[in-house]
Amino acid sequence: MSISKQSVEKIVESVGGKENIVAATHCVTRLRFALKDESKVDKETLESIDLVKGSFSANGQFQVVIGQGLVDKVYNEMVELTGIGRATKQEIKDAAEAKLNPLQRAIKTLADIFIPILPAIVTAGLLMGINNILTGQGIFYENKSFVEVHKEWADFASIINLIANTAFVFLPGLIGWSAVTKFGGSPLLGIVLGLMLVHPDLLNAWGWGAAKEEGKIPVWNLFGLDVQKVGYQGQVLPVLVASYVLAKTELFLRKRIPDAFQLLLVAPLSLLFTGFLAFIAIGPITFAIGNGITSVFVSVFHNVPAIGGLLYGALYAPLVVTGMHHTFLPVDLQLITNTGGTFLWPILALSNIAQGSAALSMMFLAKDEKLKGLSFTSAVSAYLGITEPAMFGVNLRFRYPFISAMIGAAVGGMFITLNKVIAASIGVGGLPGFLSIVPQKWAPFFIGMAIAIVLPFVLTFVLGKIRKDYN
Structure with a gap:
C-alpha cells in the first residue's frame, strides 16, 4: 500500500492536530501518541482512513494500528509534515505516565516488569506442554504414557522438561532483572538478587511445607535471631519487593558515594543490605502474603x-x-x-x-x-x-x-x-x-x-x- 501525504494529514487531524500531540513514536505495528487531550480525537474519521486498521487508548497512550512494514513510513511522513520531534518509546511512556492515577501507575509498573519476560515464560509453557504429551498417561495408550511404552524417548522428554522448567525454577532471576531495570537500578544486580533467592544452599521452596511439618527447616542464627534458610523458587512477591529495595538502595548510594569508590562500595553494600533484609523480613512476609492470596483464590474457586x-x-x-x-x-x-x-x-x-x-x-x-x-x-x-x-x-x-x-x-x-x-x-x-x-x-x-x-x-x-x- 502506498503512503499518501493526504492520508497522513488526515491521521494527524483526526488525533486533534499537531498542537494536540505532546510526543509520538511507533512500534512494530502501531503509532503511539502522548496527547494533550484525547477527547479531541475523531475516532470515526480516523478509522475510516485506509491506512488505519484500528485505534485504542491504553496506559495513557493513544495508539493507532497501521501494520507491520507501513507504520515506520507513516511515522516518517508524519514527522516531516508536522515538524514534531522524534521521540523514543521511553519518552512516550514518561509523557503518558504523568497522566495516570496511582492505581493505573501500579498496574503499568507490573506490566512493564512482566511483559519483557513473557516470551521466556510462554516458551517454557509450550515446552512443558510437549513434555506433558510425552509423559501423560492415557493420551496414546490406556493407563500408560508414551515414554513408558517407548522407553527410548524417556531421556528426550527429561531434557525437554529440564529446559522448560528452567524459566520457572529461576523465575526470580528473570523478575529481578526486569524489576530492578524498571525501578532504575542495575539489571545485573537484579539478576544476582533473583538467583540469590534460589541458591542451591537454600531449602527448596516447594519442600518448605513438608519441612515445616517435620520441624526440620534449616536456619541461620544471627546473634540469637533464627532466620530460615528458605529459597523462593517460583515466587513472585519476594523478588518484586526486594528488587524495589535493591534499586532504591543502589540509587541512594550512587548519589552519596564519590565516583572513585562506587565500583568498590555501591554494588556490595546494596546487595548485602537487600540480601539480609530479604531473608530476615521481605521473604517471610511476602511469602505469607503470597500464600494468603493463593488461598483466597483457591477458596473461591473451590467453594x-x-x-x-x-x-x-x-x-x-x-x-x-x-x-x-x-x-x-x-x-x-x-x-x-x-x-x-x-x-x-x-x-x-x-x-x-x-x-x-x-x-x-x-x-x-x-x-x-x-x-x-x-x-x-x-x-x-x-x-x-x-x-x-x-x-x-x-x-x-x-x-x-x-x-x-x-x-x-x-x-x-x-x-x-x-x-x-x-x-x-x-x-x-x-x-x-x-x-x-x-x-x-x-x-x-x-x-x-x-x-x-x-x-x-x-x-x-x-x-x-x-x-x-x-x-
Whole structure:
C-alpha cells in the first residue's frame, strides 16, 4: 500500500492536530501518541482512513494500528509534515505516565516488569506442554504414557522438561532483572538478587511445607535471631519487593558515594543490605502474603466454582481493556508454585478465543471490504493469543461482538472450572493453549473451547442481523 501525504494529514487531524500531540513514536505495528487531550480525537474519521486498521487508548497512550512494514513510513511522513520531534518509546511512556492515577501507575509498573519476560515464560509453557504429551498417561495408550511404552524417548522428554522448567525454577532471576531495570537500578544486580533467592544452599521452596511439618527447616542464627534458610523458587512477591529495595538502595548510594569508590562500595553494600533484609523480613512476609492470596483464590474457586469461572470469564476481556489483566500473571505463577497448576489461565485462553470468534463472525456480517479483512486477520491473531486488534479494531467498535465474546467466555469459563481444569504452565493464550493444560483435563477444556468458539460467533451473527449496523 502506498503512503499518501493526504492520508497522513488526515491521521494527524483526526488525533486533534499537531498542537494536540505532546510526543509520538511507533512500534512494530502501531503509532503511539502522548496527547494533550484525547477527547479531541475523531475516532470515526480516523478509522475510516485506509491506512488505519484500528485505534485504542491504553496506559495513557493513544495508539493507532497501521501494520507491520507501513507504520515506520507513516511515522516518517508524519514527522516531516508536522515538524514534531522524534521521540523514543521511553519518552512516550514518561509523557503518558504523568497522566495516570496511582492505581493505573501500579498496574503499568507490573506490566512493564512482566511483559519483557513473557516470551521466556510462554516458551517454557509450550515446552512443558510437549513434555506433558510425552509423559501423560492415557493420551496414546490406556493407563500408560508414551515414554513408558517407548522407553527410548524417556531421556528426550527429561531434557525437554529440564529446559522448560528452567524459566520457572529461576523465575526470580528473570523478575529481578526486569524489576530492578524498571525501578532504575542495575539489571545485573537484579539478576544476582533473583538467583540469590534460589541458591542451591537454600531449602527448596516447594519442600518448605513438608519441612515445616517435620520441624526440620534449616536456619541461620544471627546473634540469637533464627532466620530460615528458605529459597523462593517460583515466587513472585519476594523478588518484586526486594528488587524495589535493591534499586532504591543502589540509587541512594550512587548519589552519596564519590565516583572513585562506587565500583568498590555501591554494588556490595546494596546487595548485602537487600540480601539480609530479604531473608530476615521481605521473604517471610511476602511469602505469607503470597500464600494468603493463593488461598483466597483457591477458596473461591473451590467453594463456588460456577460463580468464579463465570465472573472471571466475563470480566477478563474488560480487564484487558483497562490493562488490569497484568495483575493476574503473578497470581497465576503463584498458583502454579503453590498448588501445581492454575485454574485462572485456562479461562484467559477461552476469553481470547471468544474475542477471536466474535471478530470472525463480523467478517461474515460485514459488507465493507476493509472491515472484512480486519475482522479476519484480527480473529486469527486472537486465536493465537493476541486480542487487542480484535477487541479495539472490531469488537468494541460495534459493542455487541465484545459482549457476545464476554458471554461465551463466561459460559466456557464456568464449564471448565466446574470440571476442575488447570494449566500446569503459562503458554499461548489461544487455540494452542491446550498444550499447557494437564492432559487429564483436555476433554473438558476442548468442550470449553468449543463453547468459546461457537457461542460468541452465533450470538454476534444473530445480534448483527438484528441491528444491521455492520455496513
